[in-house]
Amino acid sequence: AQSxxxxxxxxxxxxxxxxxxxxxxxxxxTVNLFWYVQYPGQHLQLLLKYFSGDPLVKGIKGFExxxxxxxxxxxxxxxxxxxSDTAEYFCAVQPPMTWGxxxxxxxxxxxxxx
Amino acid sequence: DGGITQSPKYLFRKExxxxxxxxxxxxxxxxxxxxxxxxxxxxxxxxxxxxxxxxQKGDIAEGYSVSREKKESFPxxxxxxxxxxxxxxLCASSTQGAIYTEAFFGQGTRLxxx
Numbered sequence: 001a002q003s004x005x006x007x008x009x010x011x012x013x014x015x016x017x018x019x020x021x022x023x024x025x026x027x028x029x030t031v032n033l034f035w036y037v038q039y040p041g042q043h044l045q046l047l048l049k050y051f052s053g054d055p056l057v058k059g060i061k062g063f064e065x066x067x068x069x070x071x072x073x074x075x076x077x078x079x080x081x082x083x084s085d086t087a088e089y090f091c092a093v094q095p096p097m098t099w100g101x102x103x104x105x106x107x108x109x110x111x112x113x114x
Numbered sequence: 115d116g117g118i119t120q121s122p123k124y125l126f127r128k129e130x131x132x133x134x135x136x137x138x139x140x141x142x143x144x145x146x147x148x149x150x151x152x153x154x155x156x157x158x159x160x161x162x163x164x165x166x167x168x169x170q171k172g173d174i175a176e177g178y179s180v181s182r183e184k185k186e187s188f189p190x191x192x193x194x195x196x197x198x199x200x201x202x203x204l205c206a207s208s209t210q211g212a213i214y215t216e217a218f219f220g221q222g223t224r225l226x227x228x
Binding site: 004006009032034036042043044045046049090092094101102103104105106107 | 147149154155156157158159162172204206215216217219220221222
């Protein structure tokens with residue numbers, strides 16, 4: 001079955017550490033890719049998106065993601081995390097010709113300790 | 115402010131009762147979606163609508179029903195047939211007919227069956 005996989009369900013790291021969250025998908029063809037974040041008690045917010053062009057995408061709050069087509073991956077990175085980055089992170093894929101429909105990964109709970 | 119409004123924020127339902135969750139958008143988007151969020155499972159698509167008076171089942175439509183009588187509104191009814199309705203429900207909307215389209219999310223409704 002076609003799917004979106006996030007490699008880690010829980011990540012705990014200290015402030016100033018680097019963060020990388022993996023995301024792989026199994027859809028063929030041209031896909032649109034997204035990372036969303038859900039801070040505790042808040043709604044889902046878009047961190048960044050990839051539609052086409054430069055495979056290295058910069059988003060809000062210092063996050064970036066790299067699309068590697070040959071690996072069907074869209075990994076999220078941040079060089080130095082802060083306590084305020086504690087949240088749940090979701091990778092989402094918009095399969096070909098499905099317009100706004102999204103397939104989400106299971107999410108990664110990130111906890112940043114002071 | 116343009117956006118998506120979901121109400122209520124918290125909802126309690128007795129077993130055997132139907133309950134309707136409201137979703138309204140003023141973004142002039144054609145497409146609207148309902149997702150269900152459960153811990154460790156990400157978001158799963160319940161129903162979506164690409165145009166007024168038309169809607170399609172998503173991945174987990176059993177026990178749910180929707181209507182789309184107006185462009186701005188896409189209410190979701192959780193029926194007594196839904197075996198495990200306690201969850202966080204998210205409504206989203208997007209433009210339709212564009213290759214590069216992004217979904218915008220409401221703040222969610224947390225439904226608890228008591």
